[in-house]
Amino acid sequence: MTSRRTVATLALAALIVMSGCIGFLTGEESLTFESEPAATDSTVASNTGYSTNGTQTFQVNRTLSVAGAERQVAASNHMTTYEKSIDLGFFGEAKLGMFSVISTPAVEVAGKARNPIGDYSNDQLVGLVDSQYQGLKDVEQVSSRDVQMLGEQANVTKYSATAKFGGQDVDVYVHVTKVRHNEDFIVAIGMYPQQLDGEEKNILELIRAVEHPSEA
Template sequence: MDRRASADKTPAAESLTRRRALAIGGATGIAAVAGCTALDVATGEPAEFAAGTATVSDEALADTGYELNEVTSETVSREFEVAGSTREVRVTNRVAEYDRAVEIFGERYQAAVFAALATPRVEVLGQAFNPIDDLDDEERAELILNRYDDVDDLERSSEYTTSMLDGDVDVAVYTASGEIAGTGLDVDIELHVGAPVEAGDDFVLPLAAYPEGFGDGESVRRMINGIEHSVE
């Protein structure tokens, strides 16, 4: 994989966590718990929820051309009123991002990306909240589009079910148009957007985006099948 060439071609590309997934997932989780009153009112201590890490096994990555780009985490904090006092909830999400270079007109771009987002279950008074459950499929699709600019015509084209984390996951496939970030190069895009799957005290969401003409669907499915979850 030619990372240097792609870095030259996509200077505007930022990490998935910084731009979209972590902030959205964390903010949604806070909103879900904001109406509850089971925090420690006596001490005023923040309620903290941290995700483990979802990654793709080396075996599943073999022959896909994808490599690990980075594993990042971010803590999102929100304050709200409870029992007449201000209380804080902190949610820490983690994302493992993988990518590979694609060649277009003799140039290589790091435009194929796969990510596994882990977000913690927020549990208050015995009730569990899925921090990304309120996002519909189109909003989830937006989480993986950090490598593309001016995305338009997002349309659901198909769906499939495959194995993930000792169970099944429903995956929606979308098509869209856009340009590879920072290049002005227009491409058709295919996206795979999985539903959140429970993994211990977390929810794991698989996501992928790549130029449609490269037909990476089988590689994406293989990586979804190979997702592993660790609490460390």
Template sequence: MQRRREFLAAVPVGLLAASAGCLKLVTNDRAEYNASEASVSDAGLEETEYQHSDTQEQTIEESFEVGGVSRTVVASNWISTYKKDLQVQGQQQEAARFAVVSTPAIKILGRTFNPVNEMSHEELLDRFRSQLSGQYEGLDQLEYVESRDEVILGNEVEVSTFQTEASMEGQTVELYVHVTTLTHEGDLIVAVGAHPAALAQERANAYELMRSIEHDGGD
């Protein structure tokens, strides 16, 4: 999948030229950055009884200006999704979803030029809600519940939990949605999970899936 939009209004050419790793942005009109795939470990899937659903590579083109000259950054991202069937309101259905996204951080002298880095947890959910949709219809009107700390890939991060309602098989179900983000080995990692709020164990499972994320680092 590809899409194109304005990324930054302007980036000082001197800043880019000072970074050897980003010299290609100054000397070329197109630069490519590739993320490494992030996924949930087999042990994490076994512990939570989730199943791998799909893994896709997503290519995004971003345009900005360097010294008044147009430049294009092409970023290759990875999105892995997982699912779990649960008994909800008397029916067995795919009711829990989890997704982990890896996208290049694109750092220049310590500054990250990737819009994901500037997004709040609620904005991240809005951007990646399609990865959670599955059987759900809706996922609007998110209400903040709480935050907690978890250790993911050796980093202590904040995990935010939101509450919302969605339609599932024609019935309204209250959901908990969890989200976190971190930087690891040159990539930004986003993890999101959703499940019926009434199933307390699935909340613990969402945290376990986050703790079980594996990632080797990007280019």
């Protein structure tokens, strides 16, 4: 009798062959995925005082175990960043807030999402902030609320932390959320000094105004 594992392996092989990915099955080629860019509505960004630094594309390579063998997967991700600054004249500009929208492909193989971001909690996602803005420490959860993003109910978690701004330690608030939209996971992250507690309203507006795909 044919085992369930054999049936699953044959089904996966058929799926890959029909998709034109024979090279991936044999290990000769990487299976590639690319997310569609995401951004926040430009009018909302302008009204809240944020300007974009543009969209960057970055690739992540991973090794997955598929049908009992290791295969290479390449995922192209996009990140659109925004900043809110004030001109202090002789002292230059001071950053009052930062906002990022990250789109990363679900990386579905045989109908199963293989991107670990899909299983990340907001507590884990806040670690992404540390990878972009070095020096984030003393992270503690403050509150949580639901906000509409891309037609989905997104759980937004607010954290208090300390971050490096211009070489100085500054107490900040960080807001993090994530939804699955079409074939991608969309992560939104906002951060600002705690002295500007009223900035939370603007960050939530930016989250509500996220667009995917964007024209970035």
